[in-house]
Amino acid sequence: MLIAGAAALVIVGGGGTAAFIFLKPKPDAAHADKAHGAKKKKGKDDKAKDDKGKAGGAQVREGPDGVLFYTMPDVVVNMQTADGRPTFLKLKLTLELPDQETVDALDPNMPRLQDMFQTFLRELRPEDLSGSQGSYQLRMEILRRVNLVIAPSKANAVLIEEMLIN
Template sequence: MASKDDEIDEAAEGENAEGEGKSKPDIKKLALFIGLPAIIVILALVAGALFLFGGGGGEEELAEADGEHAEAGEHHEAEAAHAIHSYEIEEPLVVQITGSGNVRPILTLKVSFEYTDPAVEPALQEGMQRILDQYQGFLRELTPDDLAGSAGQHRLRLELLRRTNLAIAPAQIDRVLLTEILITQT
């Protein structure tokens, strides 16, 4: 009979060992599924409280700083608005551009320049023949696809700016404005 009692004790110990093995994972699961979300919620509440209530005096300082920056920006913009000069090429540029097959599209382009240095205008007037020469060679090689969309027009502005500044160097313009772009098929 002792052997039966030993078997019962061993079975009970095995169940206890299994029960202890089960209780440890249960504690880990409990910590993961309850403790971790609780910590996240607490941190979120603390962050929210700091965001809402933490910088009461800082908001007033930020508003004052924004007001000062806005006044300085308005003053700077007023000065810049008075300092911007423009020069427009009176006649539109009419150029036959590269097309597909027998089609030779015609590009009609009106251009004006913006600059801040008033000494640039005489340089533009004196260098207008060089500018137009630079433009003609470049524009003839364009295709309608090169001019398609806002990206094509942006690249065109940049290239015309570069060519204009090369033609009137050392004077420099700041911006090329495309006041009219028209492509017609012949």
């Protein structure tokens, strides 16, 4: 009985979501053209302002003492478990970088960094990350691997903004 109620709730919720997405009114074509005509054209200076703070899908902001904080896109991996049940790790990482040149070295290497994160993190077990020692070891290992990828540039530190194991 409980399962049937849960299934009905999922079906009704899914139907409501589909109706909301597919049945919402489309914007009027004349209204859309008017809105696009109102936008000013971007020049080189405007583009530079828009790009500041963004680097390959990542956010860059200034920190104290002239360092830059480079917030990476979230990383989600499936982890190893002894009993074989699916366990996921979600990480939000920020790299502390000494200068803009290091930020520039990260962007073209983003596919390598993503690959490194996936291959390394998939081999971890949830118990590897338990406690402050697990977080510290994870931080140091990621820093070592990031510095290998972006050499001769070098990141100062890896900051874990969010770590979720589910």
